[in-house]
Amino acid sequence: MTLTVDVTVSRDAFDVRAAFEVPDGRVLGIVGPNGAGKSSLLAAIAGLVDASGAIRLGETDLLAVPAQRRGIGVVFQDFLLFPHLSVLDNVAFAARVRGGGWTAARAKADPWLTRFDLTELAQRHPDALSGGQAQRVAVARALAAEPAVLLLDEPMASLDVEIRDDVRADLARHLREFGGPAIVVTHDREDAAALADEVLVLERGRVVQRGTLAELAAAPATPWVERFAR
Amino acid sequence: MRVSSRPKHVGRSGRAGPVVAVLAAVGLALLVLPLLGLLLRAPWAELPGLLASEAVLQALGLSLGTAAVSTVLCLTFGIPIAVLLSHSVHWGVVPRRLLRAAITIPLVLPPVVGGIALLLLLGRRGIVGQWLAEIGITIPFTTGAVVIAQTFVAMPFLVFAVEGALRSADRRSELAAATLGATPGQTFRLVTLPLVAPGIAAGAVLCFTRALGEFGATITFAGSFPGVTRTLPIASYLAMNSDPDTAIALALVLLAVSLVVLLGLRDRWLPGVVK
């Protein structure tokens, strides 16, 4: 189903306004300078901050639906893994809150650990994970909830440079396998190139341009786009 | 959001200045020397006999029992108060300060005054107590009154410990839980409570030791009767009138129980706090 977004998010300095669609199987990159409102936009889509306008998935209006029933998975910038739960229980959390107890939930989480190569880390706690491992747990945890939409907020930002290429390739593969509409917020051109099908540029709360990186490079709408796409 | 693990100034200098060291030493002496006096003056030879006496065992049993029940009550009502308090940052200044003041009152009020207030509320002629008396419930001079007095004075310790933990915990984990489908209730139970568990445990320990040491509100509101309302501190105080050795023995028991709770439970249950 297609995710349709046309929202205004109130913020102290300026409102964030954006309208776009993301069809199934497509990954939209949202890029822009720091403080442009990228994360606010993502939080509004996830239902974590208030917004006005419309957020639709297919024909269903999600705007009035609380976050826990929107079916929108989020990979947060610093992952926000539950520090008191093991890797296994982090991934099992979504199944646990749907009822049935921890044992059943862990059984459901098991295939996700295998898929994300986390089986050996199952009993570790988040403070004993490397950045790359934590990111895999965060993505596995979000996908294990079987969301209709996946949002990723700067998923590469807290990773060491040496491992980025590998992690990025893995993440791109998982995003392709996901199948629903996905949005990746990033400020990094390489991440946008590897993960997103096209990008939307946000500056001071406004969409200034949308297109593939090649289109952006060919006709940059602003100096920031010119520097970014070059 | 990501903060470097340690502020820079920590460890810059391993030694405090001489003024700080002297003042800290004087302060510590004030805290520790009275206890030392108690230990030196204790009638060690007669102690086993004194401690085995029925009066001491009765007071000890009553104190442990009532303090445990009070701690459970503080947890039951104090955690919700702490949650309310942590939400109050979104309120107006006046209601927020009123709430905080209401919780702080038992901390700053002389416990005897707290006992008088409880008597005026729950006594047979009290505002609520007269209704209770009509249906045959009288609270003063019962073990229940001891528990109420202890809960009254100990509650702030729990509330502020839990509120502090709520404030310092990374509450964004609750947002993550919501995106995974958790209802607010599930989020509180599965994420928030475990995150603040060290704070709750620390609060419960403080709460228990405060309840154990409670004197003024108890003697005023609950009175003093062996086995019913005469807790360790009251027994110790009354024994001071006639039999200082017994008073010291009772005080030692109180001190020992408090120390065991504070030291023993900390290491086992509160690695997060000790670390």
Added chain:
Amino acid sequence: MLRLIAVAAGVVVLAGCAAPQTSTVTVLAAASLTDALDEASAAYRAEHPDVEIVVGYGGSSALAEQIVSGAPADVFFAANEATMQTVVDASLAVDPEVLLTNTLELVVPAGNPGEVRGLADLADPQLVVALCDPSVPCGAAAVQLLDLAGVTASVDTYEDDVRAALTKVALGEVDAALVYRTDVAAAGDAVEGIEIPEAASVVNRYPVALLADAADPAAAQEFLDFLRSAEGREVFERAGFVAP
């Protein structure tokens, strides 16, 4: 730090110089003496404006313990001789003299909601009964009195001094308590006293003594002489105390 201490010391010295004539007599006295002794002190002050009388009231036994532990006081006024004896035994009191006597009385809240008639009613478990703790003089006297009368009281609370017991009666939380008849008089309309015939056989004798460590023995002695004088005794007799 040192400068601060020097300044503080200077303030103390100046305060001392400002009123060179003033001397202070510190009295520790049984709780049952509260109102009468306040009145006596005021009467004394009226004649000796240069003397400050500071009185600390409490359970006699606790006060005796404080004196033995070094509490700075000039005069001790106890509610029974046994308590005074602990101070004498510690060589801290000089020649105590019994100045007053007092007897116990039943006290009930105004209107007597528990319908208490005499000592025997204290055995009723339905009534809320307060006694002083046996470790303080009024409690010791109560135990003696109940023994004499052959009554096993159904006690709900042992209070740490007589005024605490009295207050709980005045608040209506206690149906009956045994306190001194002087306390009943002092509590006014909130309570009613019930005289008990057996009480005459248990008499509390109130000794007063100059303490060995008195800071200003001359001033303290002068105050003691006033308490012994006809004028002093009259204040106590008005409050219901009886001369020995």
